Amino acid sequence: MASWKDISGVKQQIAASSAEEVTASYLETIEESRINGFVAIWDKALKAAREIDAGGHKGPLAGVPVAIKDNISTKGLSTTCSSKILQGYVPPYDAHVIEKLKAAGAVILGKTNMDEFAMGTSTESSHYGPTLNPWDTERVPGGSSGGSAAVVAAGEAPVSLGSDTGGSVRCPAAFCGVVGLKPTYGVVSRFGLISYANSLEQIGPMATTVTDIATLMDVIGGYDSRDSTSINRKNTYSDALKDDVKGLKIGVPEEYFGEGIDKNVEKAVWDAIGKYEEMGASWKKVSMPHTRYALASYYIIAMSEASSNLARFDGTRYGLRAEEGENWHTMASKTRAEGFGAEVKRRILLGTYALSAGYHDKYYLKALKVRTLVKQDFDRAFTDVDVLMAPTMPTPAFKIGEKIDDPLSLYLADVNTVPINLAGVPSISVPCGFSGGMPVGLQIMGKPFDENTILRAAYSFEQNTGHHKVRPGEVA
Amino acid sequence: MVYENPDGVKIGLEVHVQLNRLNTKLFCGCSTDYHNDEPNTHVCPVCLGLPGSLPVINERAVEFAIKIGLALNCEIVGQTQFHRKNYYYPDLPKGFQTTQYDYPIASRGKIVIEGEDGERIIRVTRAHMEEDPGRLQHIGTIEKSKGTLINYNRSGMTLIEIVSEPDMRSPKEARRYLDKLRSILDYLDVFNGDLEGAMRVDANVSVFNGERVEVKNISSFKGAERALLYEIMRQKNHVRRGGKIVLETRHFDEARGVTISMRTKEEEHDYRYFPEPDLVPMRVADRVPGILKALPELPDAKRERFISQYGIADMHARALTTEIRVANFYEEVASQVDPKTAAVWVADILKGELNYRDIGIDAFTVEDIVTVIGLVKEDKITEQSGVQIIRTVLDEGGRPQDIVVSKGLLKVEDDIVAKAVEEAVAESPEAVADYLAGKEKSLNFIVGKVMQKTKGRADAREARERVLARISK
Ligand SMILES: [Zn+2]
Numbered sequence: 042m043a044s045w046k047d048i049s050g051v052k053q054q055i056a057a058s059s060a061e062e063v064t065a066s067y068l069e070t071i072e073e074s075r076i077n078g079f080v081a082i083w084d085k086a087l088k089a090a091r092e093i094d095a096g097g098h099k100g101p102l103a104g105v106p107v108a109i110k111d112n113i114s115t116k117g118l119s120t121t122c123s124s125k126i127l128q129g130y131v132p133p134y135d136a137h138v139i140e141k142l143k144a145a146g147a148v149i150l151g152k153t154n155m156d157e158f159a160m161g162t163s164t165e166s167s168h169y170g171p172t173l174n175p176w177d178t179e180r181v182p183g184g185s186s187g188g189s190a191a192v193v194a195a196g197e198a199p200v201s202l203g204s205d206t207g208g209s210v211r212c213p214a215a216f217c218g219v220v221g222l223k224p225t226y227g228v229v230s231r232f233g234l235i236s237y238a239n240s241l242e243q244i245g246p247m248a249t250t251v252t253d254i255a256t257l258m259d260v261i262g263g264y265d266s267r268d269s270t271s272i273n274r275k276n277t278y279s280d281a282l283k284d285d286v287k288g289l290k291i292g293v294p295e296e297y298f299g300e301g302i303d304k305n306v307e308k309a310v311w312d313a314i315g316k317y318e319e320m321g322a323s324w325k326k327v328s329m330p331h332t333r334y335a336l337a338s339y340y341i342i343a344m345s346e347a348s349s350n351l352a353r354f355d356g357t358r359y360g361l362r363a364e365e366g367e368n369w370h371t372m373a374s375k376t377r378a379e380g381f382g383a384e385v386k387r388r389i390l391l392g393t394y395a396l397s398a399g400y401h402d403k404y405y406l407k408a409l410k411v412r413t414l415v416k417q418d419f420d421r422a423f424t425d426v427d428v429l430m431a432p433t434m435p436t437p438a439f440k441i442g443e444k445i446d447d448p449l450s451l452y453l454a455d456v457n458t459v460p461i462n463l464a465g466v467p468s469i470s471v472p473c474g475f476s477g478g479m480p481v482g483l484q485i486m487g488k489p490f491d492e493n494t495i496l497r498a499a500y501s502f503e504q505n506t507g508h509h510k511v512r513p514g515e516v517a
Numbered sequence: 518m519v520y521e522n523p524d525g526v527k528i529g530l531e532v533h534v535q536l537n538r539l540n541t542k543l544f545c546g547c548s549t550d551y552h553n554d555e556p557n558t559h560v561c562p563v564c565l566g567l568p569g570s571l572p573v574i575n576e577r578a579v580e581f582a583i584k585i586g587l588a589l590n591c592e593i594v595g596q597t598q599f600h601r602k603n604y605y606y607p608d609l610p611k612g613f614q615t616t617q618y619d620y621p622i623a624s625r626g627k628i629v630i631e632g633e634d635g636e637r638i639i640r641v642t643r644a645h646m647e648e649d650p651g652r653l654q655h656i657g658t659i660e661k662s663k664g665t666l667i668n669y670n671r672s673g674m675t676l677i678e679i680v681s682e683p684d685m686r687s688p689k690e691a692r693r694y695l696d697k698l699r700s701i702l703d704y705l706d707v708f709n710g711d712l713e714g715a716m717r718v719d720a721n722v723s724v725f726n727g728e729r730v731e732v733k734n735i736s737s738f739k740g741a742e743r744a745l746l747y748e749i750m751r752q753k754n755h756v757r758r759g760g761k762i763v764l765e766t767r768h769f770d771e772a773r774g775v776t777i778s779m780r781t782k783e784e785e786h787d788y789r790y791f792p793e794p795d796l797v798p799m800r801v802a803d804r805v806p807g808i809l810k811a812l813p814e815l816p817d818a819k820r821e822r823f824i825s826q827y828g829i830a831d832m833h834a835r836a837l838t839t840e841i842r843v844a845n846f847y848e849e850v851a852s853q854v855d856p857k858t859a860a861v862w863v864a865d866i867l868k869g870e871l872n873y874r875d876i877g878i879d880a881f882t883v884e885d886i887v888t889v890i891g892l893v894k895e896d897k898i899t900e901q902s903g904v905q906i907i908r909t910v911l912d913e914g915g916r917p918q919d920i921v922v923s924k925g926l927l928k929v930e931d932d933i934v935a936k937a938v939e940e941a942v943a944e945s946p947e948a949v950a951d952y953l954a955g956k957e958k959s960l961n962f963i964v965g966k967v968m969q970k971t972k973g974r975a976d977a978r979e980a981r982e983r984v985l986a987r988i989s990k
Contacts, residue, residue, distance in 0.1 A: 112569075114568065120568070120569075127568070130568070133567070134562050134567075232569070232571050233570075234569055235569045236795075238794075239794035239795050266573065268795075269571065269797055270797060346791075349789070351612075352612020353566050353568070354568075355605065355607075357607055358565065358567075359567075369665070396790075396791055397787055398787045398789075401789070
């Protein structure tokens with residue numbers, strides 16, 4: 042296993058050798074990988090690193106290797122959403138975030154494994170097979186950005202990008218013991234992100250430290266005229282990195298400590314809150330009464346949008362094409378039958394049903410109403426407190442195969458992460474302890490556009506505790 | 518006279534207008550000037566619907582849409598929004614069409630047309646924005662096609678769908694509505710109606726207050742009239758034979774001039790409309806006053822002004838204001854010669870010649886028509902020669918001044934005519950006697966002789982008068 046490095050560690054190494062050598066060592070590590078985190082490697086990574094060396098690039102990520110979730114478009118590099126239906130698809134353009142990363146000097150290493158079309162909580166629904174959790178290869182890395190979390194945890198990439206639709210960055214961050222941020226909706230351009238549920242998802246950074254998360258946000262955040270939901274608002278995330286939580290008011294939503302919560306997870310989170318108290322913050326319990334409806338609302342909205350977003354994969358223009366049928370419709374339906382996995386089909390069907398005439402009002406419109414109520418819960422809570430804290434996931438990573446045949450129990454695992462996406466607010470997951478040898482994530486949620494407060498809270502915690510420094514295999 | 522509409526014909530039209538005068542497409546920066554270019558050369562990830570691409574609204578398209586809404590006397594919505602209309606078709610790259618659903622940009626307007634029995638108001642239900650899909654091209658015939666090619670150059674072009682109430686009572690009224698609509702759109706300079714696919718029509722037709730039938734895919738106004746005539750006849754015959762009209766969609770087969778059933782109500786699509794998450798609701802109310810102020814004078818207003826300003830007949834004013842280019846042409850002519858004379862020459866004569874040749878007003882210049890009118894006015898040529906000059910310019914080219922000379926059209930000197938009259942009368946004693954005996958027709962013989970002697974350059978009416986004067990002396 043490669044040495045576990047953050048961005049500043051990588052930069053020191055580059056200074057001592059070269060970007061090319063650093064990239065090469067990561068590529069070697071990936072080659073020896075046993076976790077199946079990468080699904081494609083960029084064949085021009087070394088060349089890009091050489092160019093960084095030759096050009097004396099001064100960007101904030103000059104020579105830093107980055108792993109990219111397989112649903113973010115990379116020009117000239119296969120992007121498949123880990124689905125059979127997109128086999129062979131190579132985007133002719135870069136996503137906004139990729140342009141930004143390249144401009145900052147980052148070297149794209151390759152694409153990371155994910156739940157097919159970002160639908161899942163375990164990275165088991167990938168066409169490429171599951172990614173294994175580096176802490177325990179019998180366990181899942183979480184999902185859907187499981188590959189992006191696992192490769193960082195395993196030291197196969199210092200940082201990565203994931204996408205978070207209902208917890209897809211925070212869940213694997215918690216399960217793999219790394220840091221993951223879901224930014225406020227509109228803060229990071231979605232241009233080039235292959236949509237699963239557009240109104241909910243954001244691209245988010247994953248790293249071993251909060252500092253790296255802020256650095257990545259400084260690069261990828263900001264306005265993009267190509268995304269109509271992009272917000273024009275200046276922010277320097279690295280300004281938030283202060284070890285100071287004195288006077289910070291923390292809200293602890295009791296609904297996030299519900300039935301089925303793992304005792305050790307609960308304890309680790311309360312210990313963390315206690316630590317904050319020690320550091321000068323105060324906490325109080327708050328109530329988010331609509332939390333219990335959030336999950337249902339989330340799945341209806343996400344599946345509805347997905348049913349429409351995934352309509353374009355018909356075998357006509359790119360990716361898989363099934364044997365020619367007697368007409369276009371047969372070809373398209375054969376392609377979709379062959380190309381999509383079970384979970385994707387399940388969600389397309391449910392979403393189609395929820396939007397259908399006669400059910401539209403009963404399901405889709407009702408879900409939108411619940412969404413408004415969930416948002417109001419956050420608005421109300423934030424009149425009183427600065428941040429909310431809760432477990433990211435109610436349990437540590439479960440065993441591979443344990444829940445794959447029980448989609449409902451998998452959906453229930455998202456109960457603490459999906460309200461964030463419905464409300465569009467930012468949330469970060471930071472390592473806060475262990476349960477049965479597996480990492481536990483503390484979720485810190487903030488007001489819209491107040492990434493800096495949750496980054497400051499996360500940074501202070503990191504500076505005053507050591508959980509993030511523990512590496513796979515080292516936990517007692 | 519009151520048009521009674523005994524068969525209870527009701528026609529409503531849905532017209533798709535392609536805003537091909539916009540420089541870029543509705544949701545991307547691709548050029549709209551594709552008509553003469555190779556397939557799939559005006560495309561990008563957005564209009565190809567590539568994974569990860571996102572739409573960004575073309576602000577100028579919104580402006581055009583508001584302009585059209587205002588010209589159709591519509592109310593403009595305060596805040597507009599786009600929806601997804603989900604259906605599968607190979608020309609639809611995203612598997613859904615981005616369109617406007619419950620917040621169309623314009624609604625509740627009206628268009629005044631010349632109906633079967635005088636002016637009629639056709640209500641406009643709504644005008645909404647949407648994107649055009651691509652275009653399919655079958656290799657070989659549809660039946661024996663080896664495959665289908667898709668050209669996405671058209672994909673993402675801005676369409677305005679203008680939906681009327683079922684207020685038209687005959688194919689003729691429907692045609693007039695379409696002509697009027699086209700006229701208004703021409704005035705607004707938002708599209709070039711001559712380009713392929715610029716205006717496409719779907720029609721809703723019912724008779725005897727029965728169920729309505731939708732006829733789709735009509736690509737020309739002439740086709741619309743034919744499709745409606747056929748469909749009304751078909752429905753009436755069906756009812757007379759004891760049949761029942763059911764709610765259905767039919768396709769118009771342009772080549773055969775018939776409508777063919779596509780699907781019944783039971784097979785209707787469920788489009789699963791829902792708000793497009795990638796486009797946020799857009800406030801447009803603030804833009805309305807500015808656009809209203811900049812709205813050009815429209816056909817009806819221009820017609821009234823022509824009547825009062827130039828003192829011309831309503832019939833002439835109508836003919837001159839249907840097309841903006843003709844109206845502008847006329848006004849330039851009227852600024853140089855007597856407006857009433859100009860109206861006759863432009864509306865009756867020139868337009869008649871142009872229509873006969875199926876060409877536009879651009880084929881003739883203001884300068885040339887002013888020259889022709891001047892020559893007639895100064896009595897240098899006959900009106901007949903004026904018409905001949907116009908025809909020559911249109912068919913062979915050349916300038917009127919030259920044509921007058923080369924064709925020898927200038928009226929000849931008085932003494933030549935006088936001499937010819939003298940000779941013709943002298944050479945036709947029998948005809949003179951016949952005329953004096955009451956045979957009016959024999960005068961034509963003498964006049965014909967005069968025209969022969971002057972090689973047709975004399976004015977026939979004038980020659981006739983002179984012969985008469987000479988005989989009755
Ligand atoms: Zn385009």
